[in-house]
Structures are given as C-alpha cells and as structure tokens.
Amino acid sequence: SEICAFYDSIGIELPKVYSGIIASGDQFISSGERKNWIRQNVKGVACVEMEGAAVAQACYEANVPCAIIRVISDGADADADLSFDKFVDAASLFSKGILTELLKLKGIFLITKYAK
Numbered sequence: 001s002e003i004c005a006f007y008d009s010i011g012i013e014l015p016k017v018y019s020g021i022i023a024s025g026d027q028f029i030s031s032g033e034r035k036n037w038i039r040q041n042v043k044g045v046a047c048v049e050m051e052g053a054a055v056a057q058a059c060y061e062a063n064v065p066c067a068i069i070r071v072i073s074d075g076a077d078a079d080a081d082l083s084f085d086k087f088v089d090a091a092s093l094f095s096k097g098i099l100t101e102l103l104k105l106k107g108i109f110l111i112t113k114y115a116k
Contacts, residue, residue: 020046022070024053031078047072067102071095 021044029035029048038045052068059066071091103109 018046020044022046022052022068023048025050069095069098069102071098 021042023038023042023045025048027034028050029038035048038048047070049070052070056066056068071094
C-alpha cells in the first residue's frame with residue numbers, strides 16, 4: 001500500500017504498542033548520557049515526552065476528561081533532532097490511526113483522507 005511504501009521509504013517499522021511509565025518533563029532529551037540516566041533512575045520508564053503531564057494537569061484542574069496518546073518519533077539520543085523531522089509524518093499517521101480506533105470503540109466514525 002501507499003502508506004507501507006511511505007514507511008519503508010523513511011526506514012521505519014509498522015507501529016508496535018508498548019506499555020509502561022512515560023516520563024514527562026521540560027527537557028528535550030537528545031543525548032545518550034541523559035537517556036541512560038533516566039533509564040537508571042526511573043524504574044520501568046518506556047519513553048520520555050514533554051507536553052503530556054502539563055496537558056493532563058490542566059485537564060484535571062478543569063475537570064475535563066483527558067487521554068494522552070504518544071507516538072515515539074525519535075530515540076532520545078544524539079540523532080533526536082534529525083529523527084523528528086524524518087518521522088513526524090509517520091507519527092501523525094500512527095496517532096490518527098490510534099485515535100480513529102478509540103473513537104470507533106465509542107461508536108464515532110471519522111471519514112478523512114490523508115493528504116501529503
């Protein structure tokens with residue numbers, strides 16, 4: 001399919017689901033040293049992100065339901081800046097797919113078309 005060809009062209013695999021702790025903070029992690037420090041000091045951490053905790057806190061305080069969906073777009077290493085640009089389109093597609101499936105569970109169906 002066109003989407004699989006797109007994934008192949010940028011060298012990524014089809015998505016996988018991981019479960020675990022998501023560390024959230026105010027830093028962009030782009031060094032192997034910092035990544036290793038987090039792994040050693042945050043037991044069970046699956047990934048790191050920057051915005052989710054702030055959004056969840058604001059929703060909690062406003063009594064608004066919230067779900068955070070993360071698609072990992074880089075390896076939190078020296079190539080993180082380069083990886084993000086490479087994977088942003090794929091991450092968007094993956095996020096859309098996850099959200100579409102969650103909405104279907106609620107009986108809500110979206111009719112959309114992917115536009116490059």
